[in-house]
Amino acid sequence: MNGSSVIVKVVSLAIILPALTFGLYIIAHGHLTPGGGFQGGAIIASALAIFLVAFAKQASKTLRKNLLSALECLALLGFIGLSFLGLGKSFFFNFLANSGLIFGQAVPFGPNPGFINTAGVIPLMNFFVGLEVSCALTIIVLTMLKAGGDKK
């Protein structure tokens, strides 16, 4: 598999960077707007899948399965560790909300004002879930790409 034609390569290069940015936007605004960790991670994995389909030979050198698997395990450990950190009150306790630290601003009363620096521990968990989902879905496409040898 030598990758695709020139047209596919140029169009995919034009698409990949906006798609990655949009996925990061969906993850970062997960506690304010529709979407969250899973949706943003799926969008990032879609961008990486386009990269894998268009540039098959170069991409399978840069995106290695061991690296992605290690990142996925790290994200899961971060998620469960963050939920254990709130164990002073209870499991998954939101210890950062209204504390004045990172993501610790108090939410004013009324309709959603769109402040991104709120909601405590939820945005951090969205980041971890997004990293985990994007790595896992990319591993699926990478396994499909490697399967069955390189006959064609």
Add this chain to the structure above:
Amino acid sequence: MILHIIALAAIIATAVLAIEFKDLLISTAMLAAMSLMLSLEFYLLQAPDVAITEAAVGACLSTAIFIIAIKKTARYENGAC
């Protein structure tokens, strides 16, 4: 209401086209179009979470997996590559 009818008709039309084409690459593109119309319908039914997931997973990731599978096997349905 008229938008619902248009989206549902487009879903059915693209699904039938995906079955009817003998070129499997065009058939995969029709499946991606069906997934896009389905995500539009989810958005019209006020489920934007599901719409984003459907557009990302259904229209891009499964299409990428299908394209890789077609690259590794034959392109046409009767095997006459």
